[in-house]
Amino acid sequence: MRIDPRQFQVRREQQLRDEVMQDFGVRKALAKLREWRGGKGYGYRRNLLSSTLRLTRSMSPEIADTVAQCKEMLGYDSPVEVYVTPEHQFNATCYREVKGPTILTLSSRLLEAFTPAELRFVIGHELGHAVFDHYGLPMPITATIEELGIPFVSRPTSLRLYAWCRSAELSADRIGLLCAGDPEAAASGFFKLASGMASERVRPDLATFARQVESLASAPEAREKEYDEDTLDCFSTHPYNPVRVRAVWAFSRSEPYLEALGRSTDSAWALEDVEQVIERDLQLMEPSYLEEKNQTSDTLRRLLYTAGLAVAAASGGIEPSELEALGRLLGSDHADAPVDVPKLLGDLDGRIAAALEVPLRNRAQLVQHLTIVAAADGSVSEDELHVMEDIARRLEVGAQVVHQTIRGAMHPID
Template identity: 85%
Template structure:
């Protein structure tokens, strides 16, 4: 059996890629990356050959057969080399230059703990990146590269690049599932990657894991370090784990997947229904009010500034790092301004009242973005926490969202 991977590519990825590759700044960034990298593909392969173990068929016929089966399924042409890296974590990656072989790396821990079906899912996922040529738009380099301190890519386009990157992971997940041909293997593979556990005491369930999305806050993590863009979900290259799981779970129930597996489609979902669910879930990581031009966006941006100043002032004064955090969120420069704290906070009540008219999702995003401001100086004080809780309650979001944000970090699984 052979499939055309493009038939299963996530719609959102296709749309976003068309947008970003047509942007002048993105094209300029890609040209600069090619200039800087030169022959990096061969250099990367050389470093692997000198420091890791390359698996041959004689060493591991099982892995060789799995790679061959996945290649045949998706019509991948050209050689694939597999390397084992000495790591104690579950990791896998894939890289391909314009010339040379596709290079697949698997950690020794992953090879030891994953079942054959789980390995097919992981290997299929990585080869999915190659099938869709995700390496032709290298991230996060494309969004971050600059010259003389000036980025090639504008901030709105940078956000689209990250959104494309997250959608690309979902396309690769679909290829992983098609290679594994077993949703339960995908469930257990996701569970092991997300939890680091490989214990038979826990039996993962794809549908149960997928339901975590319902209680998932669209939150950046407030870390105990200086603020940087990596703490924002909209600057993440990977979707939340539960979002990925639910996307795979939904795809496994689609007519297109079942037909590819030779199974009856019956009451299966249409791919359009799957795409609608993916679009809705992916919005959890895309706080569009930060870049849109609309009345709703203006309302939320004004409140974010006012509430951010209120949170920053709660612990004895507004620090420059906190103003910088607000400016980075809003895409503007507040770092050098003198703030009349009393005057700004005086507008808080009215701006909260205006924000009650916007959807709850955006209010929740705003509350959790306040943790970025609170954590900008390296810690979240009790006074800052109290102000955030109060703002959350007045926005009818719930103070628990603040605690979830500060406590929970969602990490990419590959």
């Protein structure tokens, strides 16, 4: 069976990529990256050859056959090399330099714990990034590259780039599901990656998790009551996981997916219906309060700035990278303004009190954005964690939002 991957690409990814590629700043950033690389490659591959195990067919015919089968299905003709990294976490990545083969890395723990069907999902996902050329728009460097302290890409475009990244992951998930041919294997593989668990006591069910996020994915204007704690619990597991679960589940019921696998389409969903679900769900992940011009947005932006400084200052001093992270979220006006930390921290209580009037979903999203500031210098200290937990508690947001967002970010499906 051979498919055309483009017909399965998430519509929102295509739209966003077309938009950002027309942006002058993005084109300038990509040109600068090409200048840095100088048309050369092989550095990443050379490092892997010197420090990890390249998995040949003689060592693992099963993995070699899985890669070959996925490539055949996708019509992907470029050479693929597989490397095993000595990691105790589930992890898989795919990368291609300017020149050379596509590099697929799998952690040793993933190879030990994943079933053949789960491996097909993971390998298919990674090859999905390759067939859609997601490396042609490298992130996050495209959004953050600068010259003489001035970013090439404007903040609104930067936010669209990150939105494109999220959509790109969903496109890769679809390819993983097609290669696996089994929604249950996709579910178990996905949740092993997301949770780090391989216990038989936990059997993820894709449809069950999709139903769990129904209230989160419902259009906000259709809800007449405040977001409840059950909705928040689901949302706080990780800003990407609930949307990804629902997208995989919905695609597994779609007419194109079932047709591609030669299965009955009697009760199938139209692809248009699946795209509408995804686009609605993805909107819930976009930080609209950072761009909107209204009182609620102003309240949240002021609190994010003050709370972000409180988190950054918790570990003994505010690092430039932490101020830069706040600037990327809020705009250059905040990044360039002089910081009177004691005075601003004195405003924290009042700004938290004012924010209690805004929807719980927005408060939870703000707490998640605090983790971006905390992790900007490469780590999250215990002191920073305690401050975030305290701010979350005072905003009536469960502290698990902080923990699960950080944990989720440590286990991406790249």
